[in-house]
Every structure is written in structure tokens, then in C-alpha cells.
Amino acid sequence: MTHASHPITLADIARHLDIAFDGDASRPIRGLATLKEAGPDQVAFLANRAYLKDLASTRAAAVLLHPEHGKNCPVPRLETENPYLGYARISQLFDPLRARDVPGVHDTAVVAEDAVLGEGVVIQANAVIESGVTLGAHVVVGAGSVVGADSSIGDGSRLHANVTVCHGVVIGKRVVLQSGCVIGGDGFGFAHDGAGWHKIAQLGGVVLGDDVEVGSCSSIDRGALGDTLIGCDVKIDSQVQIAHNVTIGDHSALAGCVGIAGSTRVGKHCMLGGGVGLSGHLTICDGVQVTGMSLVTNSILEPGVYSSGTGAMNNTQWRKNAVRFKQLDDIAKRLNKLEKNSRSE
Structure with missing residues (x-):
């Protein structure tokens, strides 16, 4: 259950979704809730037919639903072809983080003299902004986060607490980096002389496109020579490892604990399930879905759904x-x- 600090009206919600509304447009809405739990100052949504049973008894101020279910709704309705997408969009209106963002630099933060800070930037306690950094308008750098030298972060991006952005990283607009993730750490590069290992300096960087989200404790390594490239609107879950010089195409999604070895190229609109492993120097074409816990050791050049391994069974x-x-x-x-x-x- 979520609540907004300042009341939002049903008219505001309908306007945000660009849909018509036939109820009391001035009614204040203070949060979102399920059909079963919603009260008269909350909006509920119906995106799964399994919850149709709860529609008739809902006490919500209004329900976001598909037009086919509108006639069965006992309260004002917000009709849209994709209720779950609508829910995702209006949830942003009730995000409590927005209310707590106070522009300015906390007294305990350390900001290099030559750093460029855009309008409305928020830099929280104990954050470090190194030399040559550029932060766009309304960027939020969470408590204890570090932005390394000569990096840039686009407008509207947010670093949660304890994020590390290493030197020479380029981050697009509206990017979200969850706590504990590391962007631009060294790739796993070593040469062996027969007796021991010698480190290879990682001279490339990392580039994240617009609207990327990276989950907590995930790592995206910098390139050995060229850059590691993450396209626009890529969604990366927690505890994901992306090695040096990997490329991931626009609109792809990686679930938790995915591991991608160096120099592999993942296309656009790909989905990798939890625990998927991709070997190095592979090409995965656009439109590929790999189911959870699969190991991919050869390139995939035709779109479709791929799996490997065996499911659990009696020992x-x-x-x-x-x-x-x-x-x-x-x-x-x-x-x-x-x-x-x-x-x-």
C-alpha cells in the first residue's frame, strides 16, 4: 500500500493517463491499494482476471481496469487497454521519494570545485562528487554514493544510497541505480605467464542509455579498450554481473543473478530469466528469450524462446x-x- 504526501485528485490521475473519467474528478486520492484493501481515498486496479472476484465488493474511490470489465465495476472507473501499464504510470505520482527530494548539497558531501551541477540537483549526506563530473538537472545522488572523475549523469537520474559510479562513465537521462550497484569497476582481465597472473589495465568505460534501471548489488564492468554499452530502456535486476565490453540492446530485461561473460552482444528486446549464464564472445540476436537457469555457450541467431538444463526431480x-x-x-x-x-x- 502506498500514500502520497499531498492529495492528488482523480482528475489529476485521469489527466496523467490521458483517459476519460466520469466520476467525481475533484475527489482527493491519497494512495493506491488492492481491490480488497482499498478505501474511499485510494485507487485500485484490475490487471489479472484472477482478482475479478474482488471487484464487486471494492470500496475504492475508483478502479483502473480494462473496458470489458467496466460494466461490473460498482465504483467510478478509469478504463484503459492496459491496466497494469496504467498502474505503473500512476504509481510514480505516489512515490514517497519524490516528496523527500530537497535540492541542494548536504553539508557532509564532498563536491569537487570543477564539478558542474544542473538545476535542482540533490546531493545527500556523505556523497562524493569527483573532479570533472557533470550532473544534469534534477539528478539525485544518494547518501554515501560516489561519482568518479570525468563521469556524466543525465537529467532526472537517481543514484540511491551507496552507489559507486567509477571514473569516465556516461549515464543517460532518467536512469535509476539501486543501492550497492557498481558501474565501471574493472573488468576481469589478467594474463598468465605460466606461474602467476598479471593484471591488464581496463582502459575503456561504461555507457548507459536513457531510462536504464540497475538493481541493487549488480556490477557492470568497464571495457578493456572500448566501452561496455547498455542501450536505452534496459532493465537489470539485482545481483547481475555484466563483464567488460558486453553490449546490450535497447528494451532488453535481465532478471536476478544473470551473468554475462566478456564481449558478448545481446540484441534488442531480449529477456534473460533468473540465473541465466552467457559465455563470452557470443552474439544473441534481437527478440530472444532465455528461460531461467539456462546456460548459453553458443550464439543464438534466430529469435525465439531458448532453454537448457533439467528441472528439479526426485533425487x-x-x-x-x-x-x-x-x-x-x-x-x-x-x-x-x-x-x-x-x-x-
């Missing part, structure tokens, strides 16, 4: 199948031999 059955996995090569050879003999007869 006894799994052990039997594991033995059979080892026998597959021998079985294939015997089958080929039988087919050759059959053709020769």
Missing part, C-alpha cells in the same frame, strides 16, 4: 538420469551404426 530419478547422460555418446554411435547397416541391406 533417485535424477541419479539414474545422470548415469544415462554419460551413456548418450555411446548410444548415439550405436544408433548411427544400426542406421548404416539398415541402409546397406
Whole structure:
């Protein structure tokens, strides 16, 4: 359940969604809630047919729903073809973070003299802004966050507490970086001389497009020579590892614990499920969906849904199948031999 600090009217919500509304447009709305929990000063939404049973008894001030369900709604309705998208849009109106943003630099923050700060910038306690940094209008740098030298952050972006943006990183507009993520750390580059490892300096950077979101404790490594490139409107969940010189196309989404090895290229409109691993130097074309816990070791050049691995099963059955996995090569050879003999007869 969420609440706005200052009342918003139903007219404000309808205007924000650019849809018609036939109820009391001046009614103040103080939050969003489920159909079952909503009170007369809250808006509810219906995006899943499983909750149709709760519509008739809702006490909400209004319900955001598809037109096909409008006739069954006992309270004023906000009709839209995509109620869940509508809910996502109006949720921004009730985000409590917006009310707490006070433009200015906290007394404990450290800001380099040559840093360029746009209009309405918020720099919270103990943040560090290094030399050569440019922050666009209304950027928020959360408490304890660091923006490294010569980096730039576009208008309307937000760094939550304890985010690290390393040197030479370019971040677009309206980007959200959740707590603990690291953008532009060194890639995993070492040369072996037969006895030990020698570090390769990572000389590239990271570029994030507009409207990117990166979840908590995720890492996007800087390039070894060129840049690691994340396109516009890419959504990255928590605890994701993106290695040096990876490219991810616009509008792709990566669920938690995805790992992408160096120099792999992921296309536009791709979706990688939780725990997916991509080997290095691969190409994944546009429009690919990889289901959770899959391991991809070869390039994917045709759009579609891809999976690997086996689902959980009884341990006894799994052990039997594991033995059979080892026998597959021998079985294939015997089958080929039988087919050759059959053709020769």
C-alpha cells in the first residue's frame, strides 16, 4: 500500500493517463491499494482476471481496469487497454521519494570545485562528487554514493544510497541505480605467464542509455579498450554481473543473478530469466528469450524462446538420469551404426 504526501485528485490521475473519467474528478486520492484493501481515498486496479472476484465488493474511490470489465465495476472507473501499464504510470505520482527530494548539497558531501551541477540537483549526506563530473538537472545522488572523475549523469537520474559510479562513465537521462550497484569497476582481465597472473589495465568505460534501471548489488564492468554499452530502456535486476565490453540492446530485461561473460552482444528486446549464464564472445540476436537457469555457450541467431538444463526431480530419478547422460555418446554411435547397416541391406 502506498500514500502520497499531498492529495492528488482523480482528475489529476485521469489527466496523467490521458483517459476519460466520469466520476467525481475533484475527489482527493491519497494512495493506491488492492481491490480488497482499498478505501474511499485510494485507487485500485484490475490487471489479472484472477482478482475479478474482488471487484464487486471494492470500496475504492475508483478502479483502473480494462473496458470489458467496466460494466461490473460498482465504483467510478478509469478504463484503459492496459491496466497494469496504467498502474505503473500512476504509481510514480505516489512515490514517497519524490516528496523527500530537497535540492541542494548536504553539508557532509564532498563536491569537487570543477564539478558542474544542473538545476535542482540533490546531493545527500556523505556523497562524493569527483573532479570533472557533470550532473544534469534534477539528478539525485544518494547518501554515501560516489561519482568518479570525468563521469556524466543525465537529467532526472537517481543514484540511491551507496552507489559507486567509477571514473569516465556516461549515464543517460532518467536512469535509476539501486543501492550497492557498481558501474565501471574493472573488468576481469589478467594474463598468465605460466606461474602467476598479471593484471591488464581496463582502459575503456561504461555507457548507459536513457531510462536504464540497475538493481541493487549488480556490477557492470568497464571495457578493456572500448566501452561496455547498455542501450536505452534496459532493465537489470539485482545481483547481475555484466563483464567488460558486453553490449546490450535497447528494451532488453535481465532478471536476478544473470551473468554475462566478456564481449558478448545481446540484441534488442531480449529477456534473460533468473540465473541465466552467457559465455563470452557470443552474439544473441534481437527478440530472444532465455528461460531461467539456462546456460548459453553458443550464439543464438534466430529469435525465439531458448532453454537448457533439467528441472528439479526426485533425487533417485535424477541419479539414474545422470548415469544415462554419460551413456548418450555411446548410444548415439550405436544408433548411427544400426542406421548404416539398415541402409546397406
